[in-house]
Amino acid sequence: MGRIGRLYILYDVVRWEEKALYQAALRKGIDVRMIDTKDILIDLNNDSMPIDDGNYDSSIYLQRCVSYFRSIHLTAALEGKGGRVINTLLCSLIAGNKLFAHTALVKNKIDTPKSILAFTQDGVLKALEMLGYPAVLKPTVGSWGRLIALISDRHAAEAIIEDREHMSPLYQVYYLQEYVKRPPRDIRAIVVGDRVVGAIYRYSASDTWKTNMALGGRAEACPITKELEDICIRACRAVNGTIAGVDLMEDESRGLLVHEVNPTTEFKNVAKVSNPNIADEMIEYIENGLDG
Amino acid sequence: MIRCIECEADLKIPSDAIEGEIITCPDCGASYELVKQREGFNIKPAQVVGEDWGE
Numbered sequence: 236m237g238r239i240g241r242l243y244i245l246y247d248v249v250r251w252e253e254k255a256l257y258q259a260a261l262r263k264g265i266d267v268r269m270i271d272t273k274d275i276l277i278d279l280n281n282d283s284m285p286i287d288d289g290n291y292d293s294s295i296y297l298q299r300c301v302s303y304f305r306s307i308h309l310t311a312a313l314e315g316k317g318g319r320v321i322n323t324l325l326c327s328l329i330a331g332n333k334l335f336a337h338t339a340l341v342k343n344k345i346d347t348p349k350s351i352l353a354f355t356q357d358g359v360l361k362a363l364e365m366l367g368y369p370a371v372l373k374p375t376v377g378s379w380g381r382l383i384a385l386i387s388d389r390h391a392a393e394a395i396i397e398d399r400e401h402m403s404p405l406y407q408v409y410y411l412q413e414y415v416k417r418p419p420r421d422i423r424a425i426v427v428g429d430r431v432v433g434a435i436y437r438y439s440a441s442d443t444w445k446t447n448m449a450l451g452g453r454a455e456a457c458p459i460t461k462e463l464e465d466i467c468i469r470a471c472r473a474v475n476g477t478i479a480g481v482d483l484m485e486d487e488s489r490g491l492l493v494h495e496v497n498p499t500t501e502f503k504n505v506a507k508v509s510n511p512n513i514a515d516e517m518i519e520y521i522e523n524g525l526d527g
Numbered sequence: 528m529i530r531c532i533e534c535e536a537d538l539k540i541p542s543d544a545i546e547g548e549i550i551t552c553p554d555c556g557a558s559y560e561l562v563k564q565r566e567g568f569n570i571k572p573a574q575v576v577g578e579d580w581g582e
Contacts, residue, residue: 248560248573249547257545271547303579378581480582497582 239522240293242267243286245309247300251503255514256297263518272300277312284316295521296320299499303331303376306499321521322476322498330474330498334375334410343473345466346492348484349413356396362411363392371412376405378497380447385414415484415492421446422457422483422491424464425502425513426471427520431464433502433510454504466491474498478517480505529570533557540568549573 242265246253249269260267270286284294296313298320300306310324322330329335340347351362363370363386372384372395386392399406424434440451448454457463467481470493480500484492506513529538536554544550546563550570559570 246547248549249545250549254545254548258543269545269547301580301582302577303581305579376579379576381578381581499582501582 239295240266241295242518242521243270243294243296244268245270245272245296245298245300245306247272247302247305250301250501252501252514253299255503255506256299256518259514259518262515263522265518265522272305272309275309277309279312279315282316284313284318294319297521298322298327301499303378307331321478326475326477326479327498330476330479330496332375333373333377333495334408336474336496337410339473340470340493340496343469345470345473346489348415348486348492348494351411353409353411354407356393356400359396359409359411360389360392362409363389366411366413369414371414373410373412374406375408375410380443380445382406383445385444412494415494416487417484419444419446420485421494422463422485423505424457424459424467424481424483425500425505425510426467426476426479426481427513427516428477429468430516431459431467432516433505433513434459434463434467435505435509437504448501448504454508456509462491466493470496478520529568531555531557532559532570532572538570544568 242260244253244257257267257269296318298306298310307327310320310327313320314324329339337347337350353359353362369385369387372386374382384395420436420438422434423437424431434457435454436457437446437448438453439446446452470481471479474496476496476498480497481493482495484494486492502513531538531552534555536552538550538552544561548561549558551558558573558575560573561568562571
């Protein structure tokens with residue numbers, strides 16, 4: 236075993252990725268446990284770790300929950316007790332919110348799609364005039380392309396805003412983004428520490444403009460250029476991440492734009508077409524002490 | 528033999544299955560979470576997606 240003690244893989248659903256990570260850890264001879272987080276009870280008023288048996292100074296908790304709110308609250312509880320979690324609470328909070336991530340990327344001089352924040356119907360309509368139609372409305376928290384709307388004109392905007400006004404307050408935070416002129420694909424790159432270990436082009440399915448694999452998109456291997464690696468590593472660091480999936484678009488004139496960093500990234504399709512050893516590379520990075 | 532709760536098709540449990548793994552019925556597409564028993568696994572309906580689910 237390397238420099239870590241036990242490795243806990245925190246899950247609520249065992250996807251292909253969690254199983255691959257578990258099997259990679261077993262192959263390396265690491266003391267690994269799968270923890271169903273749905274069953275966890277945590278006493279917040281003492282310093283004992285609820286899912287450890289004494290050696291937690293050197294243990295690592297790999298956060299792999301699909302539920303965003305479960306993930307950040309569990310990470311907060313574990314870090315509060317001194318546990319070492321990948322990714323950290325700070326990373327999960329920033330990267331888990333598209334607007335927070337956007338501001339972190341801009342602050343670190345990483346190119347992103349033009350975006351505007353608004354809170355009212357008038358504000359949204361003004362923002363859309365500034366961005367130009369069509370434009371994209373994204374929930375600040377969410378994944379797999381859910382509730383992302385391509386707004387074609389003012390009438391569509393008014394209808395969407397009316398719907399949002401009857402939803403929970405989070406949906407009245409309007410994160411609006413230019414519709415980037417790009418090929419019918421985006422890029423998903425997997426960052427592990429200071430390397431990009433795999434990358435794919437994600438092509439939209441024929442009946443949607445969204446490129447999410449969860450919506451039936453198609454994957455092809457993407458060459459890992461110096462430019463791609465550099466921007467992905469900087470994006471991962473901008474959100475305080477160590478292992479993450481970075482999503483980029485290829486703008487016709489500006490080149491690579493980062494539009495998302497995923498702190499509990501899926502990588503099944505990257506493993507299938509780019510690098511079959513991604514889970515092993517993640518485990519090796521964790522085993523070698525996360526660069527100190 | 529484990530059968531799909533929805534359509535009664537036979538469900539194949541992978542030889543390297545682990546607790547919590549999701550399997551999908553090849554006939555009707557229903558998803559199930561594997562629950563470890565003393566010997567082998569049982570199934571329970573899996574939550575397919577939550578509002579805050581993602582990566």
